[in-house]
Amino acid sequence: MQAYHLDSSGNMGGLVLRDTSTPEPGDYEVLVRVHARSLNFRDTMIMQGRYPLPAVSGVVPLSDGAGEVVAVGSNVKRFAIGDKVAGSYFPQWQSGRLTMEQAAEQYGCTRDGMLAEYVLANEQGLVRTPQHLSYAEAACLPCAALTAWSALNGPRRIIPGETVLTIGTGGVALFATQFARMAGARVIAITSSAVKAAVLKEHGAHEVVNYVEHPDWDKQVRALTAGRGMDHVIETGSIATLPKSINSAALDCQLTLIAALASSAKAGDALDPRIFAGLLNIRRVFVGSRNDFEEMNRALELHQLRPRIDKVFAWEEAGLAYQHFESRQHMGKVVIVG
Amino acid sequence: MQAYHLDSSGNMGGLVLRDTSTPEPGDYEVLVRVHARSLNFRDTMIMQGRYPLPAVSGVVPLSDGAGEVVAVGSNVKRFAIGDKVAGSYFPQWQSGRLTMEQAAEQYGCTRDGMLAEYVLANEQGLVRTPQHLSYAEAACLPCAALTAWSALNGPRRIIPGETVLTIGTGGVALFATQFARMAGARVIAITSSAVKAAVLKEHGAHEVVNYVEHPDWDKQVRALTAGRGMDHVIETGSIATLPKSINSAALDCQLTLIAALASSAKAGDALDPRIFAGLLNIRRVFVGSRNDFEEMNRALELHQLRPRIDKVFAWEEAGLAYQHFESRQHMGKVVIVG
Amino acid sequence: MQAYHLDSSGNMGGLVLRDTSTPEPGDYEVLVRVHARSLNFRDTMIMQGRYPLPAVSGVVPLSDGAGEVVAVGSNVKRFAIGDKVAGSYFPQWQSGRLTMEQAAEQYGCTRDGMLAEYVLANEQGLVRTPQHLSYAEAACLPCAALTAWSALNGPRRIIPGETVLTIGTGGVALFATQFARMAGARVIAITSSAVKAAVLKEHGAHEVVNYVEHPDWDKQVRALTAGRGMDHVIETGSIATLPKSINSAALDCQLTLIAALASSAKAGDALDPRIFAGLLNIRRVFVGSRNDFEEMNRALELHQLRPRIDKVFAWEEAGLAYQHFESRQHMGKVVIVG
């Protein structure tokens, strides 16, 4: 089979396409013909050697992929040949509190990922994909969609009628907008252009604040809630937007700080500790468990929601896909098929 | 002012209209001109002398009413003259776990209720009503709507994509259908006619099973969920429907048993203990706290939901309203205005 | 290796000791030399053919066992040779909400259990045992201790200072008494003799009510709480004690109904539906997830708690152990070593 490998990190030069033998499933394993993958910020961090968890040398990159089961081991109970599946970001994390042991196994980092024709996985590390989605659409779910889902479906689930703030039009932010609307919340989004505002409204935002026109967008957001502030904030922006996100927060707000962006802070960056002056809860979230993934898929099916795909690249254009993603011009997900 | 009083219980003859002096608010009190009220099953139980909590002799009946603030005491902070308000069923229950002390104070039972021109209340025992609702609509909320809300927004809130079963077209059942849909659930309802099925679909039900056509409706419901069963059951039927409700339940289902109907069981009735054979959770619910009421109103406003009113009676037709309610022919709420 | 097999159900005659070849671990599997097992009510139900899940013909019985890892498959990460482990009742249930798929796999029923010299298990279906416990003690944990733990550590965890009622001196009841005390609760127990009362006090009960002396023990219990009633009830008695348990309950009580006993209700038994007259929550519980098991073991180690063993039988006395268990005279656990 063909697969891309990360032979070295630092730049795109480390990404090498090679032929290897197609693996065979062990007793509890499943072989999947991967038909589509999507890119996430963590994949560019791994490519650049900046991810907190060191990648295995020569690893097949990408956490997110969807495909078809083509072979199953003798003890496999969860899947049969022909099932459409996606990888669960942490293949060992079924539910409950994440352990260090479970966090240490990740597709496209510490074990081979989805930028290959085939992937071999323990049956516990896969989920069925929603029936109404294509492979390209299903490949958008494992990291970005599940992160948005977990942000909203954690220990403090949305009460219908509560307010949710989303930031921008990246993958996680668009999913968060869709999921918050689905749960009965009032969604306020911030963005930088009328075009993006229109996309956000299409995905469920009740109101959109343009932060270029309103650099003091925190005041605008607070005014939209009659001074009360937001009940939930899905902070997908960066450490730079955090102080204003916090200014937008209601008393006892649940602010979710998405992992990848928080991790991207650099030595020398500084935060004003007065961000902690008010009463709020900051929860760091990164992806979710297999159980969360299955619950999300059930909701996607019921509501017939679809991920927004920004652009689809062919198998041989994997490098171009990375470049497009790194340009940060996309709205929605960047996909590689084939 | 004019007010109806329950001078004796047992039958409608005890309901007497009298003139009394209009009260004046104490330091922390509010005087409300009541413009509309609605009837609930508990009101007929009180009328008949079958309610678990004995009513005060001569009490003004009805828990549910909405009106306008016309006078406030010197220490009142929550309301001003002109505010539109409704009574909170348990006026002392602000939030958290209900205490016996809080449960013992109820409008229209242990203290004067809403079937009067004016009601006097501690400011803590009132809430603002949703802006888009008329007085008649707002008067439908305190008991039935809040019971449905509490059933769905308790310790195990709906996960979007979960399944919810509702039973019939009574007040609580219709609100539960609306609220479950609002929270992103898949709603299956059971009822007895095509007309009622159409009303249920209007209020958000995805699927409706006719239990006259399908006496084994539990099997139909289970089939609709591919054998898995329902995640939530809002049991507003009676002890008679409970065994089939339980048969419809998924593993670890949250089944909510509405208080009034459970309390109506009589000596000699019997339940098969094998209803406890499966793994499920049965939670008894009755109305909710002031905080729940305020959260519900926020959601009603956002979603512009309206209660379904079956019939509106004039002030002097209070007795007819009781009779209509007791005939059990209504779909939605029975209201008295004036 | 030697193993007992249930060649038929109905009576003890179906239990047959046989020699079979010792299995070898697959890629994700572990071979355990079992040194001790304990009996549970479900094992006698399986023996008698009354368990809700049909047992595989010839299955090695018993869910509960502890032993030493003697061989591991090539992909095993969680364990090494020499580790002391016990089986997790539902070997596929890691955490979260139990699924039907996970419920269907159980040691000693649908797959071979612990009444053998060796057991083969997927590494996901085992846990490390507490370091301070012997094999005999560790073998007491998987079903009875974890059921008690789950009863108290579910969605509504004990608030220190809350009251907990336990019933009798069976395995689950004694563990529940210990665990409730450990969590800071006030524990009231009911039992039938002064000897048993002393055992309950040793295990942490603050007060014990003798139900032989006080057939209206529900009134005694309520009086001990100044009329308020119990916050938690761990109902390990039977359908017969349930009405009085419910009479002992505080408003909004969490009553846990242990699975095995509820399931033992027979056709013709009847419950008064007025048990549902008050406001309370009934939660059915049966064992728990692997994650729960690991959390329980951490607590057992910190508090250096030990299971109470009633009697230890030798390998060749397995039949006697069953007979002793079925006589219902034991206080604590019945163990088979060797």
Add this chain to the structure above:
Amino acid sequence: MQAYHLDSSGNMGGLVLRDTSTPEPGDYEVLVRVHARSLNFRDTMIMQGRYPLPAVSGVVPLSDGAGEVVAVGSNVKRFAIGDKVAGSYFPQWQSGRLTMEQAAEQYGCTRDGMLAEYVLANEQGLVRTPQHLSYAEAACLPCAALTAWSALNGPRRIIPGETVLTIGTGGVALFATQFARMAGARVIAITSSAVKAAVLKEHGAHEVVNYVEHPDWDKQVRALTAGRGMDHVIETGSIATLPKSINSAALDCQLTLIAALASSAKAGDALDPRIFAGLLNIRRVFVGSRNDFEEMNRALELHQLRPRIDKVFAWEEAGLAYQHFESRQHMGKVVIVG
């Protein structure tokens, strides 16, 4: 009656003792003869004019006091003359999520507090004190004890066996140590001397790390947990200790950041945003609701816990009490009786 008033803020000179008329209770009000009060960090902030909420000019200071009910209004139901009570920090907050309206009313700040012979309060803003405590001891509870209680009894209650880190020997830290131990946790404390370490062990700490001897105390703490880190951190230190607290945290740790200290951050202070690199939850906590207070008192009574009083000052020594408190030399609470 005599009362101290804060006629101006900035320094101790603003604290003036005056005679005023003793108030009389309105319909829903209670008059309390205050016998003891305790000081909290918020009181020195108010004295210095640095508290986020501006104090009323001439206000009677101090949130914390305990005394005896000496008169009740005509509608009062919760208390009778002779009852021993303490003030609830937010007198309007009964339970649930704190609102801005509730947060705005505080004894000793926006309304008269406890440094008076008598205090007048709405019956909803008082709680019964534990029977085994003296007035001096009960006066230690409203702010510091309840803050510690809320930190541990929030949305993620302790699982017995979990680890809790406490910092220092201040009022909140000592209560947190006691309450964590009471809930079955393993408590690790950090402090600066052997004398203080002994006090912490008396109050329930399993292990104490001396941060003077071990400036890298985060590594010590992590080593004590075999590398896993702490499940709960009660951060009562300051912004300065926060980075090391976070280094001590387990994956998905619940870190509670006590309000007063976080609020004390000054312009120009800076935090490294990489504190957000790991997966954890930061929850800001400040005191608690009346319901929390009542639950805490029930637990204090059951466990017969007593606050540690550092020093008791007489009525006329109020200024000395403030000075002693501000010197930060105390271990436990500073009390004013009379």
